[in-house]
Amino acid sequence: MTPDLLEEGARRIQAHAGKVEQGKTESGGRAAGFSRPAAAPGVVDTTHGRILYLEDVSVSFDGFKAINKLSLDIAPGELRCIIGPNGAGKTTMMDIITGKTRPDEGTVFFGSTIDLLRYKEAEIAQMGIGRKFQKPTVFEQLTVFENLELALKTHKGVAASMFFRLDSAQGDRLAEILHTIHLADSVTRMAGNLSHGQKQWLEIGMLLMQDPKLLLLDEPVAGMTDEETARTAELFLTLKGQHSLMVVEHDMSFIRTISEIVTVLCDGSVLAQGTLDQVQADERVIEVYLGR
């Protein structure tokens, strides 16, 4: 081998090393992939394009199969609508995701790495899954302010709560949410004295205070006036993108306003999936909704 070639090779290696340092290799190269941190334990890894992943989940209560080999996945930032007749398993599915009910079989993953079946309700909520119940559930004996303050994303241990003080950034966040949910002039009202629609808003506000990555909303516009419903639709559309949302609703005009992909559940599994027009044209969907 000639000295020329050796020198040439040394020069090339050096040039490449310089590029790697600046992170400018064309494909990322081996160096880029080699030390790239995989998602740390406990952190949601959405690099594979899925924030929620259910596969072959089944659960039965006293022999009745509430969920039957259900498979479903949701992308980060997606707004997914779930519809289906009564008893289709919509609420049970949310119970499974949030740790309230244990499935008999199947896997439920949050991102690619977190197996949700290994955690309890409070831990799942801390990881970033927020849930709104079908019946608005707020702390009736506390004020609107106190309700939101309790939901605030912070340390939630016993000692941390005893010595908790709201700092100014948290106060600003609280004020912002109060405006978002149109309850700014009811700060000191008891939550129990709010109207049904306002309670729904407060509960949504409490979810937002948690700053969840995934929101599960069970009939969020039930009992709301048309105006409140329109505002809710607006809110959800602004949340889309930064958060992933799963909305269970019966109000078809609301769904038409917000939906991209609609999933139809029936007898505990997915019956059809597509745009609202597609699923409404589907023979099987018409059959379960209109009866046979």
Add this chain to the structure above:
Amino acid sequence: MSTTLTLPSKPVMLTRAGWSAFVVALLVVCALAPVLNLVVPEGSLFHMSDYAVALVGKIMCYAICALAMDLIWGYTGILSLGHGLFFALGGYAMGMYLMRQIGRDGNYKSDLPDFMVFLDWKELPWHWVFSDSFIATLFLIVAVPGIVAFVFGYFAFRSRIKGVYFSIITQAMTFAAMLLFFRNETGFGGNNGFTDFKRIIGIAIATPNTRMVLFVLTGLMLLGFFLFARWLVASKYGRVLQAIRDAESRVMFSGYNPIGYKLSIWVISAIMCGVAGALYVPQVGIINPSEMSPANSIEIAIWTAVGGRASLIGPIVGAFIVNGAKSWLTVTAPEYWLYFLGALFILVTLFLPNGVVGLVRKLRKGGEK
């Protein structure tokens, strides 16, 4: 977005008027009562009799129990019908110490407590080793009710036992403990319990001065616990407790683990009762298993309900009203006392859901309009 909104200020421990009242109560307990009892001569109109000192001292112990009950029932929504057990455990820890303080002055002139001599025991059982030391006894007064409550609470709350089921189990717990303490071989003096105390930290126990010191200590403890409870409920911790009472599932889905909260307030509440029991025994001069009878625990709940739940001051007032009425009625018309208690409970449940304090607040609001 306009954020001109002013957020409400943090809830305070006590208002200005509250602090004034607190200082007045402090002065009454630490200065006025001792002067009226020890300095003012017996014939005087302003003299506080030894009977009154004993009665108020006893009721203040009960008031601590009612305060403890309010934290767990009024604020957290967990009705315990077994708080008498924690009271009695604190009392027994103190009683064992007082028994050891008798020394050789008992009827049998023995080193061992009389009941052990009677049972022909030759040496002190293992669980009495701490009772020679006052410091160790103070530790036991806190630790025994605390540990019993922790173990019981851990399993009950982890299994998500709630509502009436929890109440029934606590009732069974105190009843079971009563049966255990009734037995002679457990080394707690059987159905006679402990009595005939002579001294506490070497000082004669039945003198007016010692009694007054115990009275003042009890008063200070009650006021101290009251402040502590106010601090707890004014913090975010207190609001989480109320949230657990109103919608536990929302608390869980907001990222709180309710077990830690329930268990901590349960243990705090039990320790408060234990301290009350320890102050009660030297003043009353006796402790026996009947303190663990289910009826005693139910009475604590009645004081709390009569005074007004979730108000802290209410249960203290309730303890004074009910026990004041009890000591008056059991003397003047003993056969009617239980009817009175039953009627009181029914009336309060039907017409005063927020107790006496709730009624006063309602009247005050009505007056303002």
